[in-house]
Amino acid sequence: MDNLNLLKSLAIKNEKKIVFLIIDGLGGATEPSSSKTELDLSQHPNLDKIAKESLCGLAIPVDYGITPGSGPGHLALFGYDPVKYLIGRGVLEVLGLGMKMTPNDLAFRGNFATISNGVVIDRRAGRIPTEETKRLIQKIQQSIKEIDGVEVLLMPGKEHRFAGVFRNPKLKEEISENDPHKEGNKPHKILPLNNDEDTIFTASIVEKFINKVSEILKDEPKANYILLRGFSKYPNVPKMQEIFKLNPVAIAVYPMYKGLAQLVGMEIIEGCETISDEIEKLKELFNKPYDFYYIHIKDADKLGEDGNFEGKIKKIEEIDKIIPEILSLQPDVLVITGDHSTPAVLKGHSWHPVPVAIWSKNPPTPKNNVPRFTEEEFSKGILGTLYSNKILPLAMAYSGKLDKYGA
Amino acid sequence: MDNLNLLKSLAIKNEKKIVFLIIDGLGGATEPSSSKTELDLSQHPNLDKIAKESLCGLAIPVDYGITPGSGPGHLALFGYDPVKYLIGRGVLEVLGLGMKMTPNDLAFRGNFATISNGVVIDRRAGRIPTEETKRLIQKIQQSIKEIDGVEVLLMPGKEHRFAGVFRNPKLKEEISENDPHKEGNKPHKILPLNNDEDTIFTASIVEKFINKVSEILKDEPKANYILLRGFSKYPNVPKMQEIFKLNPVAIAVYPMYKGLAQLVGMEIIEGCETISDEIEKLKELFNKPYDFYYIHIKDADKLGEDGNFEGKIKKIEEIDKIIPEILSLQPDVLVITGDHSTPAVLKGHSWHPVPVAIWSKNPPTPKNNVPRFTEEEFSKGILGTLYSNKILPLAMAYSGKLDKYGA
Numbered sequence: 001m002d003n004l005n006l007l008k009s010l011a012i013k014n015e016k017k018i019v020f021l022i023i024d025g026l027g028g029a030t031e032p033s034s035s036k037t038e039l040d041l042s043q044h045p046n047l048d049k050i051a052k053e054s055l056c057g058l059a060i061p062v063d064y065g066i067t068p069g070s071g072p073g074h075l076a077l078f079g080y081d082p083v084k085y086l087i088g089r090g091v092l093e094v095l096g097l098g099m100k101m102t103p104n105d106l107a108f109r110g111n112f113a114t115i116s117n118g119v120v121i122d123r124r125a126g127r128i129p130t131e132e133t134k135r136l137i138q139k140i141q142q143s144i145k146e147i148d149g150v151e152v153l154l155m156p157g158k159e160h161r162f163a164g165v166f167r168n169p170k171l172k173e174e175i176s177e178n179d180p181h182k183e184g185n186k187p188h189k190i191l192p193l194n195n196d197e198d199t200i201f202t203a204s205i206v207e208k209f210i211n212k213v214s215e216i217l218k219d220e221p222k223a224n225y226i227l228l229r230g231f232s233k234y235p236n237v238p239k240m241q242e243i244f245k246l247n248p249v250a251i252a253v254y255p256m257y258k259g260l261a262q263l264v265g266m267e268i269i270e271g272c273e274t275i276s277d278e279i280e281k282l283k284e285l286f287n288k289p290y291d292f293y294y295i296h297i298k299d300a301d302k303l304g305e306d307g308n309f310e311g312k313i314k315k316i317e318e319i320d321k322i323i324p325e326i327l328s329l330q331p332d333v334l335v336i337t338g339d340h341s342t343p344a345v346l347k348g349h350s351w352h353p354v355p356v357a358i359w360s361k362n363p364p365t366p367k368n369n370v371p372r373f374t375e376e377e378f379s380k381g382i383l384g385t386l387y388s389n390k391i392l393p394l395a396m397a398y399s400g401k402l403d404k405y406g407a
Numbered sequence: 408m409d410n411l412n413l414l415k416s417l418a419i420k421n422e423k424k425i426v427f428l429i430i431d432g433l434g435g436a437t438e439p440s441s442s443k444t445e446l447d448l449s450q451h452p453n454l455d456k457i458a459k460e461s462l463c464g465l466a467i468p469v470d471y472g473i474t475p476g477s478g479p480g481h482l483a484l485f486g487y488d489p490v491k492y493l494i495g496r497g498v499l500e501v502l503g504l505g506m507k508m509t510p511n512d513l514a515f516r517g518n519f520a521t522i523s524n525g526v527v528i529d530r531r532a533g534r535i536p537t538e539e540t541k542r543l544i545q546k547i548q549q550s551i552k553e554i555d556g557v558e559v560l561l562m563p564g565k566e567h568r569f570a571g572v573f574r575n576p577k578l579k580e581e582i583s584e585n586d587p588h589k590e591g592n593k594p595h596k597i598l599p600l601n602n603d604e605d606t607i608f609t610a611s612i613v614e615k616f617i618n619k620v621s622e623i624l625k626d627e628p629k630a631n632y633i634l635l636r637g638f639s640k641y642p643n644v645p646k647m648q649e650i651f652k653l654n655p656v657a658i659a660v661y662p663m664y665k666g667l668a669q670l671v672g673m674e675i676i677e678g679c680e681t682i683s684d685e686i687e688k689l690k691e692l693f694n695k696p697y698d699f700y701y702i703h704i705k706d707a708d709k710l711g712e713d714g715n716f717e718g719k720i721k722k723i724e725e726i727d728k729i730i731p732e733i734l735s736l737q738p739d740v741l742v743i744t745g746d747h748s749t750p751a752v753l754k755g756h757s758w759h760p761v762p763v764a765i766w767s768k769n770p771p772t773p774k775n776n777v778p779r780f781t782e783e784e785f786s787k788g789i790l791g792t793l794y795s796n797k798i799l800p801l802a803m804a805y806s807g808k809l810d811k812y813g814a
Contacts, residue, residue: 003470006490010473363753366437366444366782382783384792386471393472397758404756405469406476406489407499 004080004243006405007393011245016332016399017286018246019293022077023319024070024257025301025342027354027375031309038300038309038344039355039374042316046323047373050336050357055365057383058353058375059391061340067351073339074260078294079244079392080237087263088173088232093163095259097155101234105165106173106202109230112136112160112223115214120180120187124160125223136223137162140213147212150205160223166206171233172199178210179227187227206231239265240292244396249285251278252296261294275299275318279325286329293331304342305349312344333395334359336373337388356383356391360398411487411650413812414800418652423739423806424693425653426700429484430726431477431664432708432749434761434782438716445707445716445751446762446781449723453730454780457743457764462772464790465760465782466798468747474758480746481667485701486651486799487644494670495580495639500570502666504562508641512572513580513609516637519543519567519630522621527587527594531567532630543630544569547620554619557612567630573613578640579606585617586634594634613638646672647699651803656692658685659703668701682706682725686732693736698808700738711749712756719751739806741766742798743780763790763798767805 028038061068061076062083071092072082090107101107112133114122128136137156144152151167174193180186190210192203210226217224240246242265250261251269258268269285272278278295285293297319303312326334337356340349355378358365368381379385396402435445468475468483469490478499479489497514508514519540521529535543544563551559558574581600587593597617599610617633624631647653649672657668658676665675676692679685685702692700704726710719733741744763747756762785765772775788786792803809 003490006470006473363436363750364439364442366759366786367442368786369783380787382465382786384465384786386792390471393470394758395472397472397474402472402474402758404474404476406479406493407496 004238007079007402008243010403010405011243011396012401012403013245014400015291016401017291017293018333018395018399019282019295019326019331019335020077020395021295021297021326021334021336022074023297023300023336023338025304025340025349026338027341027343027352028304028312029341029343029345029350029352031345037375038312038316040376042313044316044320044373046320047336048371050323050334050359051370051373051377052368053364054357054359054368055383055394056355056357056368056370056378056381058378058385059337059356059388060353060385061388065351067349068340069349070256070339071260073388074257075237075264076388077337077339077391078240078264079389080264081389085235085237087235087260089230090163090232091235092256093157093230094155094165096254096256097157097163098255099153099155099163099165100262101165101259102167103234104169104171105167105234106171107163107165107230107232107234108228109161109163111179111227112162113225113227114222115187115225118186120183120185120225120227122222123179123183123227127159128223130156130158132223133157133160133162136217136220140216143216144209144212147205147208152209166202166209170198171202171205172196173231173233174199175203175206175231177229177231179229187225190228235263237263241265244392245401246292247290248292248294249290250294250296251281251285252294253278254296254298257296257298266294275322279322282326283329300338301342304344305347307344307347309344330361332361332399335391335395337391353385354388356388358383358391358394358398363398365398411645414486414809415650417810417812418650418803419808419810420652421807422698423808424698424700425740425802425806426689426702426733426738426742427484427802428702428704428733428741428743430704430707430743430745432711432747432756433745434748434750434759435711435719436748436750436752436757436759438752444782445719445723447783449720451723451727451780453727454743455778457730457741457766458775458777458780458784460771461764461766461775462790462801463762463764463775463777463785463788465785465792466744466763466795467760467792468795472758474756475747476756477663477746478667480795481664482644482671483795484744484746484798485647485671486796487671488796492642492644494642494667496637497570497639498642499663500564500637501562501572503661503663504564504570505662505666506560506562506570506572507669508572508666509574510641511576511578512574512641513578514570514572514637514639514641515635516568516570518586518634519569520632520634521629522594522632525593527590527592527632527634529629530586530590530634534566535630537563537565539630540564540567540569543624543627547623550623551616551619554612554615559616573609573616577605578609578612579603580638580640581606582610582613582638584636584638586636594632597635642670644670648672651799652808653699654697655699655701656697657701657703658688658692659701660685661703661705664703664705673701682729686729689733690736707745708749711751712754714751714754716751737768739768740802742802744795744798760792761795763795765790765798765801765805770805772805
């Protein structure tokens, strides 16, 4: 019996409400001149108060030394093993552009490129502007709606990027990519990577699609070819309703996080543009019969990615102000953590463990004597270091949602 | 190679003696008015002295958030994966009533019930007194000793409860139960849950048994029917002798713990009624060629289950007094922990990690600077948070019972 089946066999439905406040990129790293992290240097009295009253520790999203993407980081928070359940790059791109996927979809991401005499001379078509990409995608979509019974759905991205899905239950993801990765090379053919009939069919459809698009784009000055990558099927992740008997809802601004939440069965709330919008929605929804509220706060991650150390400090101070508003709703369990760390000094996601606080109304959690919400103080918390997918079972235990195992 | 096979390949027999003092329900939780746990508030100078000289940490019996029954809690302490090796409810009930099981046994637990016009009108037969149940079990056992070559052995429990085994090598546990779970319903038929010939045979034997018992009980005013549940085979757990090359012995008062110890191959010492009896037995046995002594202390768990916070504090103070007596025997390694936590504030087993101290004569363990034997102090111990089935390998390592792995 694997861990998810164990949890499934023990999950109990009740009315207690769990809130997961996910501050994307929350954890940081020490800036060399001060030897302090973003959390060390920011003033966040409300987070500090939570720390004193919570189980505190450091969470490892995937494993020691592994830097998680947003997909694995979130799957772990939602209680899944992020190595067992992998979300393909194509799927993540498609979700990030706000497309709704079905289980029949093969997702991919694409670039416009420049080809000349059969050789790729620019893999990004001179980074054509986003508006150009919108025009070209519309042009392609108008002439290609399906190929041999396979529906084709496209969505423009930023600059030369786009994404899309092929929709048909027969499609398989075991096909090669056409991107030659180096300019001056011919594009590769899309090949089936096994002898399965459906895989061979899939490769032929994608090859036909590329050829049709080349024909449509042949007179474009720069964007006269496409390179496709990251072919991935809709992942077969069991729903949170099925495993944890939860009725979950997601409040997020960005499409990718709504898409990730939808994959695990959450209801998606649309229409939020700011953190205030998100808190207002949470208040509205708190009387509804949901028992798991996922709130995603993006901004700390973006500033970390930009290497904006000061900006991330200020953003944490801003986020700190929403904590009393969430507590005023009297959740039974409140978890505050991130899907991964994004230290400004590294300008990107990192493998650093993420501070996690689990606050519970009744029963209360043991006392930590952790005085501040920082990486260093949390390393001394009673929770120690744990894998992120253990957070949800703890939140369920504190809200009476897990039965005893064995007699 | 799984973890148990790794340990098996490395286990070394020597004369060093390991003592596992298992204080059932040892861990607690904070009582809201004081924000202190049972261990925080009790005076236990001997446990505190052990803490200062031991490897200290917090042990998770099954997994984060999972509340263990006594079966999984003990299997983990004995070094086994408690999710891989599950002990069925029937087996635990039978062991708890002091019956000895063989590998040919299918165990179950039962209720006397009241049936009228084919419908169960009282699933507990008016909670008839224990003495009545003894009389009825004797009456049934006198007329039914075997059915089609399957031996039938019964044992009365408290009030309307009883347990028993069907004994025959062909028996399987994949059969349904007859308890309709709601009064006013007909009892279910016992059905085979697969097409295996032996499973079909098992279901027919159990069905025949129920019909024969109904006939015997038909003139009883209340207890005129039986409901059977928790069918489970003797679990196939490899013995501690085979895996760890230990010669283990169990000292316990209650039958269930002796039964659990017997499952993993321990010799069982009978005749203890009190903690003092247990310590006297330990002294007697310390010159015998055992190298693993399991001592089970029940009382802290019972007071926790009763919600008796003060009582559990006092009981810990009482248990504290036996520590010098155990140390005077000069064990090579002494482990003090519990099979799970039983916080008085929760009136039951819980998922809270259990304090664990590993004391070693030679080599001594690293110093912790842990001043007191409490949950909070142990969370800062050098051992950190670990799974309970890692305690036995550590005890073996400190007593020179594990060889180097690889060259």
